[in-house]
Amino acid sequence: MKVLIIGAGNMGKTYARSFLASRFITSTDLYILERSSESVASVKEVPQGNIRHQAGEFISQTDIIILAVKPQDFPALAKQIMPYIHQEQIVLSIMAGIKIASIYEALGATKIVRAMPNLPAQIGMGMTVFTSSADIDKKELFILQNLINTTGKSVYVEDETKIDAATAISGSGPAYVYYFMEAMIQAGVKMGFTLSQAELLVNQTFMGAVHLHNQSELTCEEWINRVASKGGTTEAALKVLSENTVNNNIESALFAAFNRAKELGN
Numbered sequence: 001m002k003v004l005i006i007g008a009g010n011m012g013k014t015y016a017r018s019f020l021a022s023r024f025i026t027s028t029d030l031y032i033l034e035r036s037s038e039s040v041a042s043v044k045e046v047p048q049g050n051i052r053h054q055a056g057e058f059i060s061q062t063d064i065i066i067l068a069v070k071p072q073d074f075p076a077l078a079k080q081i082m083p084y085i086h087q088e089q090i091v092l093s094i095m096a097g098i099k100i101a102s103i104y105e106a107l108g109a110t111k112i113v114r115a116m117p118n119l120p121a122q123i124g125m126g127m128t129v130f131t132s133s134a135d136i137d138k139k140e141l142f143i144l145q146n147l148i149n150t151t152g153k154s155v156y157v158e159d160e161t162k163i164d165a166a167t168a169i170s171g172s173g174p175a176y177v178y179y180f181m182e183a184m185i186q187a188g189v190k191m192g193f194t195l196s197q198a199e200l201l202v203n204q205t206f207m208g209a210v211h212l213h214n215q216s217e218l219t220c221e222e223w224i225n226r227v228a229s230k231g232g233t234t235e236a237a238l239k240v241l242s243e244n245t246v247n248n249n250i251e252s253a254l255f256a257a258f259n260r261a262k263e264l265g266n
């Protein structure tokens with residue numbers, strides 16, 4: 001199975017390295033099409049002969065084509081690769097906001113998978129939500145999911161609008177986590193910790209809380225109740241969060257991202 005990654009930026013390189021590290025794809029079966037030489041210079045694992053800077057006949061010989069260029073670069077790219085696309089190939093797009101219908105229109109491909117990964121894919125801890133066109137069969141989808149899972153975990157959705165929702169939750173999600181962490185770090189510094197001590201306290205607290213939650217059947221609410229005792233310190237903090245309706249604000253923020261994703265898609 002020959003795989004072509006188009007665009008060797010952050011995500012393209014992440015995919016290339018994850019496929020090879022998992023041994024799901026051998027280096028001789030992996031091709032990269034990248035317009036700038038500097039970007040691919042660090043991808044030493046792929047044979048030089050498989051790294052191309054111009055579209056050409058080799059594209060027709062690949063089975064899976066991964067579109068990892070910025071959405072605004074897609075129209076120009078589509079014109080270059082369209083003559084080499086055929087109906088048997090599977091096109092996997094990770095481009096934010098570009099709908100399956102637009103990819104079909106631009107390339108004529110019918111087997112299309114659209115995925116929304118997130119940044120921790122870089123360390124194999126990514127979360128990807130993906131959907132597909134009706135022309136993909138179960139076996140092909142299984143292969144695609146295995147490829148995606150080399151970067152972390154994934155969820156398949158039937159409804160393409162859920163990709164916009166995933167953009168708001170898991171796609172942008174790492175930034176919300178860092179926002180929360182940053183606020184806690186700043187508070188720690190104000191209480192007298194050094195910056196590195198405050199960072200350690202907060203990092204370890206996030207990691208510990210997530211691992212604990214993952215290893216149990218308890219919901220977040222049940223865990224909150226275990227930490228917060230009546231009249232205690234956690235309750236004092238939770239009271240302020242609740243008075244400031246922080247949960248509603250988080251929901252509004254996520255819906256703002258959801259609406260923006262829908263807007264960009266149109």
Ligand SMILES: NC(=O)c1ccc[n+]([C@@H]2O[C@H](COP(=O)([O-])OP(=O)(O)OC[C@H]3O[C@@H](n4cnc5c(N)ncnc54)[C@H](OP(=O)(O)O)[C@@H]3O)[C@@H](O)[C@H]2O)c1
Binds near residue numbers: 012034096171
């Ligand atoms: N980064 C994330 O966390 C993330 C998460 C979810 C989805 N995505 C999606 O993933 C895609 C890639 O994001 P990224 O952060 O990896 O972008 P990036 O670092 O800018 O990488 C894109 C690469 O594609 C190259 N390129 C552009 N047009 C090309 C063409 N016609 N032929 C060959 N190569 C071309 C660019 O070259 P130049 O350097 O010359 O421009 C660049 O090296 C985007 O569509 C984004 O929406 C990213």
